[in-house]
Amino acid sequence: MKFNLQKSFGNMVFNDSIMKEKLPSDTYKNLKNSIKFNIPLNPNTADIVANALKDWAIEKGATHFIHWFQPMTNITAGKHDSFISPQQNGNIILEFSGKELIKGEPDASSFPNGGIRNTFEARGYTAWDCTSPAFIKDNSLYIPTAFCSYTGEALDAKTPLLRSMESISKHAMRIIKIFGNKNSKTVIPTVGAEQEYFLIDREVYDSRLDLKTCGRTILGSPAVKGQEMEDHYCGRIRIRVSKFMQELDKALWEMGVYSKTKHNEVAPAQHELAPVFTSANIACDHNQLIMETMRIVAKKNNLACLLHEKPFKGINGSGKHNNWSLSTNDGQNLLEPGKTPYENLQFLIFISAIIKSIDKYSDLIKLSASSIGNEYRLGGNEAPPSIVSIFLGKPITDILNNIADGQIQQPYTSKFLETKVSTIPKFIIDNSDRNRTSPFAFTGNKFEFRMVGSSASVSFSTCILNTIITESLDQFATILENSKDIDMDIKIIISETMNNHGKIIFNGNSYSQEWKKEANIRGLEDISSTIDSINHLLDEKNINIFSKYNILSKSEIKSRYEIMMENYYKTISIEASVMIDMIEKSILPTTILYLGKLAKISLNLNNLSIENKYISKSILDISKKIDIIDLTLSKLKIAINDFTISSHIKKSVYYRDNILPILSEIREYTDDLEIIIDNKFWPIPSYNKILYSI
Ligand code: ADP
Ligand code: MG
Secondary structure (H helix, E strand, C coil), X not given: CCCCHHHHCCCCECCHHHHHHHCCHHHHHHHHXXXXXXXXXXXXXXXXXXXXXXXXXXXXXXXXXXXXXXXXXXXXXXXXXXXXXXXXXXXXXXXXXHHHHHEEXXXXXXXXXXXXXXXXXXXXXXXXXXXXXXXXXXXXXXXXXXXXXXXXXXXXXXXXXXXXXXXXXXXXXXXXXXXXXXXXXXXXXXXXXXEEEEEEEHHHHHXXXXXXXXXXXXCCCCCCCCCCCCCCCCCCCCHHHHHHHHHHHHHHHHCCCCEEEEEECCCCCEEEEEECCEEHXXXXXXXHHHHHHHXXXXXXXXXXXXXXXXXXXXXXXXXXXXXXXXXXXXXXXXXCCCCCHHHCXXXXXXXXXXXXXXXXXXXXXXXXXXXXXXXXXXXXXXXXXXXXXXXCCHHHHHHHHHHHHCCCCCCCCCCECCCCCCCCXXXXXXXXXXXXXXXXXXXXXXXXXCCCECCCCHHHXXXXXXXXXXXXXXXXXXXXXXXXXXXXXXXXXXXHHHHHHHHHEXXXXXXXXXXXXXXXXXXXXXXXXXXXXXXXXXXXXXXXXXXXXXXXXXXXXXXXXXXXXXXXXXHHHHHHHHHHHHHHHHHHHHHHHHHHHXXXXXXXXXXXXXXXXXXXXXXXXXXXXXXXXXXXXXXXXXXXXXXXXXXHHHHHHHHHHHHHHHHHHHXXXXXXXXXXXXXXXXXXXXXHHHHCCC
């Protein structure tokens, strides 16, 4: 049967039109009100919704329901319960109550909780998030939920995100009211998360323990060809990849994900998917679905999808650009400058709020993209540096500077694309160029936060953006609500922002060395270490802003801090174990066999009185390398066993300073060995094979 995109789209989603069709009209209205205006749902309504959801899901072949949530693992979780309820006559009926819809009870101690939950006080709840629609996947009805402890503390990525959305809505509403907006009811942060990934052959993947357990190669000498020819970006999509992309799109569209753009990325075997932006909460749920579906569809196609930030040494890693903006519920993009931005004071106030917040909380911005995986990527001339700055583009920067300096703004005229080919149509070009090197770039009517890692949940960075920008909006709203001369006060706000925080604006090449120097002179912090970045979470100003806007309490922050620190050294610890295993169980044994072969050949030649220098040299070389690898492995084991301190921070610092250097030392020796050993003998697929076998 021919695929019909319009009919298939959202086929598996309990979306607005299905809701309208399946629910009694007053229930529908109650539910819509809850969704739109964050009003709690009454239990009666929940019962009716649950019943309608169940009937719809069963019609679609579902047998189970799942409270789907996002623990602090960057991925999702949930357990599947069937709808069956046994009857005395041996039959079953299918049931799903409002209570089951609203509340679930997974064991909270089995998920990362940073000490909030102990095994003996394990109770946790999942609570229905009615702002993100339920959907069916693999015959289960997925109910998006927030995950909290018995004591109400957030244990997930979604809860603080939802809190931050409410908070920014409240204060952004105050601003737009000042500028005369009487119609909009809420302001919604919008997110479009571009997802980069690698796609490699499954057999190749299965034969590398590092890829399977760490998601990245921890050994491997460079491929003969990397990305130096710049021929992969947006090039022809290979047949197997194209089939994967088609299946992926279909699966995502059925679940209501607005999958829009697909293309090859810069590195060999690297690709990207970008959805159409939507409300931040749904976009974050969808990004999780995108990552999960990528993995599944890849597996079905005998491929493996790598979402790690740095799967291959020496080759560009993957990011997740978080495109962020603010929109009113009636669809007005608040970051749209319009044709005459210098007259659009509301726009300029929002931009000023963003500048102020990003400058004041650049440490949180950096933190929101910090992980050990991303540490290999940021600052490597393939991704933004670890210094946070904003690209605004010349026109907007000029407008703000002119206001700050009391200069009169010259209206600018639109420019046309000039190709010097008469048959090519002329069109008006954007008022500023693109900047691909900036961590946080204004791209016309939204910001593109380009630091986030490919495997990260996009909820955290979105939550941080919402939170910090809330504060400036709150402050500006307070000034303007009490203003006697609004125009004057707007000018003062803009000048103060430019004078105190304009240093964060940088429209040049952020990859350059000059910028590093310049940033230093401007007093911008360069927090390149993940551990240092995580430490900033506990800064007083950061604890204060989270608690002021009820995003995260002090104990919730502490718990996130612990989880991030724990994650850091545990990742290194796993990589160390995998390295030991791969080298001891496969690389050294096969190298020894190869050495034996060479020795035998050498002996045979000797018997014929032939001396071959190349063979003798190789034997000596390989033999020496085996010894040095063995020696360094022993050093690694001692370093690991030597350390028994229990605090996560101390462990992370120790692993960074003492274990990581040994791992890279071992890698160097092993990668050297790979180069001199016959391909046929090397026990794991090489970079050539991994990157060029599709
Ligand atoms: P790029 O050249 O960076 O790929 P696009 O214009 O294609 O730029 O947009 C990239 C992403 O930004 C897409 O996911 C798109 O939906 C998203 N986006 C566009 N407008 C907004 C907005 N107002 N809010 C959030 N995301 C947006
Ligand atoms: Mg982009």
